[in-house]
Amino acid sequence: AQSVTQLGSHVSVSEGALVLLRCNYSSSVPPYLFWYVQYPNQGLQLLLKYTTGATLVKGINGFEAEFKKSETSFHLTKPSAHMSDAAEYFCAVSGSGSARQLTFGSGTQLTVLP
């Protein structure tokens, strides 16, 4: 079975500061890992994904994440926060079921302070 833990349901950063959103996972199979972003009253949009190969993956809007197998982590970072980054962020891991369905974390609400 898969599970995802996102540390911190709410994170606040100042504009221009580093963004770090934490995600730890457990998986019974080699994981595919994802970060999604959700703006108010919208669906989820894929930010980035790790499948195989390079462990540092770059996504849209300047975000990146590093897959660390030994730590079972896939933390999301951005060097400099922008006001438009304020949103809810979800980490997800793929399972081994018939549709390789995803298991999502409970989400982290990012607030960017002026």
Added chain:
Amino acid sequence: DVKVTQSSRYLVKRTGEKVFLECVQDMDHENMFWYRQDPGLGLRLIYFSYDVKMKEKGDIPEGYSVSREKKERFSLILESASTNQTSMYLCASSSPAGRGTYEQYFGPGTRLTVT
């Protein structure tokens, strides 16, 4: 551009009503999913389908059923709506195992209120 559409953005229903939520995708994806999203609980999988007329229960199927008569359309049915089914409902689709990297594409969501 990939697209998943949901029939309603906002819906208000009364307790005991039968409710249909429709989802359509134009990406020729085999897999389709229904989630509900509640504050602090993230997304929870209700049902999914990996082929036409094929369906499997997710983590919280009680009180729900689904229908998939055509590849592009996946419907969620609340047989008798209850107030604890007030939630945001999200539909998603993905390529099948072995033909993609399993990322899911989401619709805009339906915010259902049951009074």
